[in-house]
Amino acid sequence: MRKLCLLLPVLALLINSCSTNPYRATNKSYKKQTKAFAKLLSQYPLQDSVNNASYFVGTTNLSMRRPNFVIIHHTAQNSCEQTLKTFTLPRTQVSAHYVICKDGTVHHMLNDYLRAHHAGVSRWGNSTDINSNSIGIELDNNGFESFDERQLNSLNLLLERLKKSFNIPSANFIGHGDIAPTRKNDPNWRFPWQTLSEKGFGLWWSDTSNVQVPENFDYLTAIRIVGYDVKDTSAAIVGFKRHFLMDTTKGMTPEAAKVLFQLHKKYL
Incomplete structure (x- = not known):
């Protein structure tokens, strides 16, 4: 009886939480979709588009795909x-x-x-x-x-x-x-x-007061090395300056070039 009395407030809280959650309907959709994915993964063996082997051979070396x-x-x-x-x-x-x-x-x-x-x-x-x-x-x-x-x-x-x-x-x-x-x-x-x-989330640059940018410095190649898509040169420069200089203006500046020259080496 004592255990039941202890459980009642917990059950009441769970019931109340479920009844007041405005996303109950969409949560059901989420669960339905994830169950479908689990069912797909559970098929053994999965149907292959090339079916010329007499039997299935599953590898012993595998893991879930992980975000990078x-x-x-x-x-x-x-x-x-x-x-x-x-x-x-x-x-x-x-x-x-x-x-x-x-x-x-x-x-x-x-x-x-x-x-x-x-x-x-x-x-x-x-x-x-x-x-x-x-x-x-x-x-x-x-x-x-x-x-x-x-x-x-x-x-x-x-x-x-x-x-x-x-x-x-x-x-x-x-x-x-x-x-x-x-x-x-x-x-x-x-x-x-x-x-x-x-804190270890993203790379950054150090003091640039003594940085000398070479005359032949290819800043577009350097931006590409950092990771930016340079198909649209102007957009890539703005993206770089917004992230690393809190600057939303267009075009490469002397200070931005210093930062880029120093920073791109960390991505090599």
């Missing part, structure tokens, strides 16, 4: 609730693994091993399908404001876990505006990339 990049976004919307709704409407076809609200609340919307639709048409280095090898994190921010300290604290804790869990290289913590500079600028120029780099 973390892409940070701002939501470009006016509230966390608005973004959660956007990511639970099938017609939008957009999503992210995590949404972090201004007050620091973290919504883990998709299992880290599954593919979110957050990067779109993008490129970083030789990687052209960023959705398939990355974690997408959306910060509640309309794109024209600074980032709340509580939000950044939650982000730091999340990045620590992701880096440790998946052994993600420091250089692979980047922004949406880095991988898609022709159409995106998030997270906006106010985002504290330098502070994150000091």
Whole structure:
């Protein structure tokens, strides 16, 4: 009887939580889709397009595919609730693994091993399908404001876990505006990339007062080495300056060249 009395408040809390969750319907859709993926993986053996072997041979050496990049976004919307709704409407076809609200609340919307639709048409280095090898994190921010300290604290804790869990290289913590500079600028120029780099999330540059840039320095090749797609030269330069100098102006400047000359060596 005593155990029952102890369990009743817990059961009441669970029932109340389920009944007040505005995303009950979409959560059912999530569970249905993940069950379908699990069923597909459980087929033994999976049907092969080439069926000329007399029997199936399964390797003993395998693991789950793991993310190798973390892409940070701002939501470009006016509230966390608005973004959660956007990511639970099938017609939008957009999503992210995590949404972090201004007050620091973290919504883990998709299992880290599954593919979110957050990067779109993008490129970083030789990687052209960023959705398939990355974690997408959306910060509640309309794109024209600074980032709340509580939000950044939650982000730091999340990045620590992701880096440790998946052994993600420091250089692979980047922004949406880095991988898609022709159409995106998030997270906006106010985002504290330098502070994150000091914690091991992203690379940064040191004092450039004594840096001498060679006359034959090929800055486009250097930007490409960092990771930017240089198909649109102007967009690549703006993307680089926004991330590493908090500067949204066009064109390479002497100071930007110094930063780039020093920084690109870290990516070699």
